[in-house]
Amino acid sequence: MADLRATIDHYYGIFLELLGKRKREKRGPTPIVPPVSVSGTTLITVIAIMTFLACLTIGGVSLVRTSAAQWQSQISREATIQIRPVEGQDMEAALAQAGRIASGFAGVTGTSIVDRAATARLLEPWLGTGLDIDELPVPRLVVVTIDEQNPPDFETLRSELQKNIPGASFDDHRTWVDRLVSMAHTTVLIGMGVLFLMLSATVLTVIFATRGAMAGNSHIIEVLHFIGAEARFVAREFEWHFFRTALKGACFGGAAALLVFLMISWWTSHNLATPEGDQAAAMFGSFAITREGYIGIAATIIIVSILTMLTSRLTVIRQLKDMDSISGSKD
Structure with missing residues (x-):
């Protein structure tokens, strides 16, 4: 009986060894x-x-x-004329005059006056709604469109505005650029x-x-x-x-x-x-x-x-x- 069990264990071991070898062959070589x-x-x-x-x-x-x-690019295409209120000054006439002066310079492709409603919207985040622009000393703006390839003489334009319109200033945004x-x-x-x-x-x-x-x-x-x-x-x-x-x-x-x-x-x-x-x-x-x-x-x-x-x-x-x-x- 002991010999029979030993024989079974022997062949069972051979079977397990062959089975393990076949599995290793299927898996391929073990990588490093x-x-x-x-x-x-x-x-x-x-x-x-x-x-x-x-x-x-x-x-x-x-x-x-x-x-x-x-x-x-957006800043370089635009400049701003700012006119502060001066006593006895007709603001609308001053804005129109500033637009005409700027349009006379080579390199300026257009001007646009920021109206009262747009100015009020710009101030809404700080002063709220329902503003009366005429009751506040709020500066008015003129947006000047510039040719990026051939810009105007900013210094001459600035001096002309300051000479002809009281309270006018010109910002070419170069500091921001x-x-x-x-x-x-x-x-x-x-x-x-x-x-x-x-x-x-x-x-x-x-x-x-x-x-x-x-x-x-x-x-x-x-x-x-x-x-x-x-x-x-x-x-x-x-x-x-x-x-x-x-x-x-x-x-x-x-x-x-x-x-x-x-x-x-x-x-x-x-x-x-x-x-x-x-x-x-x-x-x-x-x-x-x-x-x-x-x-x-x-x-x-x-x-x-x-x-x-x-x-x-x-x-x-x-x-x-x-x-x-x-x-x-x-x-």
Whole structure:
């Protein structure tokens, strides 16, 4: 009876060994770096977060640059004549005279007097509704449209207005244009700095993840390396593993950033009639990023993936060199 049980156990063991061999053949060779692990999932999450923030930064910089260019173009096309009330002055006649003087200069394509109703609407946020402009010392405005390619002589126009119309002043908005250009440049520099910090954090994360993966598979790497496997072979296994991992995380992060911009753009387009929507549209347009923004997001995904791959490759090669130096010192 004991011999029969031993025989059954023997053949059952052979059966389990053959079954395990067949399963291994179906699965294929075991990779050096496990395709699914806790550290791999964590790395995907970290890269997705970093890419999401980087894409938000690029999209935000693109929005600010586009909005600043629109503001600059609008401001450059217009100037303003302001006439303060003076005792005994006919304001309507003074406004008409200011328009005639400005229209006589080359480079001025048109003038438009801001009427009383429009002036009252401009003051509503501060003074409320139902204003009587005649009872308040409110300056009146004349909007001057300018040819951007051939602007008039602003200094001569200013002196003519001040000489002929008491209380008149001319604002060509050049101070605001300079501030907008400075703001746009500062925003771009800040965005690039934030992007550099995020990429640096991603590189450091990949370095620690690569070292962790090597530590978890050190026995396999040592065997492969010391039986003659070249460092490029081992590095190639790691770099493609981390490239696929980074590509997954970067695609998730980039898609999430695009979804955020699309949601904000949808909200803005459906709230144009509200004060909040009008204010957001005035500051940032429709929140629709330009073609350069989409190209920047796609480039960020590719750069993060390639940077992760190169970082893991360099880390593996350096670790293998340290392994060789340690073994050489022992010999």
